[in-house]
Amino acid sequence: MPRSGRSSTSTSDHNVKKVKEIVLENHHSNHHVIVSLVDPANSDPTFMERIINAAETWIYEYNMQENQHQRIE
Template sequence: MSLRELASEVNISFKSVHNILIDILGMKRVAARLVPKELNFVQRAQRKHVAEDMVSRASTDPTFMKRIITGDETWVYEYDMQTSQQSSEWRPENEPKPKKPRQSRSKIKVMLTVFFDYRGVVHSEFLPKGETVNKEYYLGVMKRLRESIRRKRPDLWQHNSWMLHHDNAPSHTAIIVKEFLAKN
């Protein structure tokens, strides 16, 4: 409840509710913390190895991190999310933040593919209705990404110094995609 709602509920002033909660009870307003999925030991070790490798490269080449273009796909759902302010709760200072389950998703959704670097979005596109992310579709995405890099990041394009960072989804690791990336 908000302070105003509490004040209205117990029929006292806003300022009194504020003083009671904060000064007397020592409470503060905290937002719920989303809990990420758990990684197994091998996944954690691999992430650690990759992070250490990137830190090592970044320490020897100051432009290294600025040349990475990262991409992934995600489902975008149609529903109204609560802001962190709306979902926050009053809790005593020594209590942990509440855990909030992820909101149930609406049935209306669309797949978004987005690529970005340290300056912002380089390329994004929505999956056309009725299509799936397969090797042929992803090959087309790679071709459109190259064109976006040529237009939006001419410095990286001119020196052919950009690096693509994406996960090992089957469409990303297909032979035709790997051949295209090796060639281009």
């Protein structure tokens, strides 16, 4: 019986290899670059829906500018 959570098809050896290569080449790689190369939205039709749902939960009312001002003071 499959367990709940991430599906077993959410990663592939090919995608893992691509991401590792990018990160090793540039430790400051932008996650947008990695996402665009791996392109999970094409392989998983619910990908964007799950990200949006997750984002509503874990970045709820986060204000980037306010947070930066607090660090400077």
